[in-house]
Amino acid sequence: MSNIKFKGDPIQVSGKIPEVGAKAEDFSFVKEDLSEGSLSDYENKVKVIIALPSLDTGICQMETRAFNEKLNAKDGAVGLVVSRDLPFAMKRFCAAEGIESVVPASDFRYSDFASQYNAEMIDGPLKGLLARVVFVIDQNNEIKYKEEVDDITHEPNYDEAMKAVDSLL
Numbered sequence: 001m002s003n004i005k006f007k008g009d010p011i012q013v014s015g016k017i018p019e020v021g022a023k024a025e026d027f028s029f030v031k032e033d034l035s036e037g038s039l040s041d042y043e044n045k046v047k048v049i050i051a052l053p054s055l056d057t058g059i060c061q062m063e064t065r066a067f068n069e070k071l072n073a074k075d076g077a078v079g080l081v082v083s084r085d086l087p088f089a090m091k092r093f094c095a096a097e098g099i100e101s102v103v104p105a106s107d108f109r110y111s112d113f114a115s116q117y118n119a120e121m122i123d124g125p126l127k128g129l130l131a132r133v134v135f136v137i138d139q140n141n142e143i144k145y146k147e148e149v150d151d152i153t154h155e156p157n158y159d160e161a162m163k164a165v166d167s168l169l
Contacts, residue, residue: 004131005151006124013131015118020146024049024137027112029082029105032091037105039080039141046077046168047137048161050102051119053129053152055085055093063132063155064099070162072101076169080105082113084129126152136164144168 002013018024024047026040039047050067052060064081071079079102083090090104107113107130114120119130134156136145145164149156 002131002148003150004121004148006121006126007153008151009124011124011126011131011152012122013118014114014120014122017118017131017133017146017148018135018143020143022143024135024141024143025116026141027107027116028110029080029107029113030087030109031106032087032094032104034087036109037103039137042078042080044139046074046139046165047135047141048077048079048102048165049082049113049117049133049135049137050079051082051113051117051130051133051135053121053126053132054083055081055090055104059132059153059155061093061097064093064102065097066155066158067161068097068099068101070158071165074165074169077165078103082107082130084108084111084114121152132156134161136161136168138168
């Protein structure tokens, strides 16, 4: 299983999170306008999946701002911020913060991402939300980089994720 923690205490996720080299499974999500999207909508692009618990937390907000800035000038790449937040909350945060370079992707309706990527926390105070995991997926939907952030209260290693993105562009 995973070595993810919440404030130092181990938490379990719903299964084995996919490894580098695995095929990135397609998943459906709900966009800000309540329409549906999927990973396959971004065919032939480098995809950065930014799974996080909730945009109502400071760390998740910092992570979203950071990836928005870092992916801003990356033609051929797209960031998907996946959480179980409602699309309304995601839209409100992104509008207030000027977030335009990443796509808010709510997993609330089908839980496709949680079930296919095994990223749902199944115990601990944030049980039912997504763990903080970053994937970089190539144009052929192969996972080229993965970081299971060691503690939900920590930010990911942006530099390593962006090195993976740059190596694919």
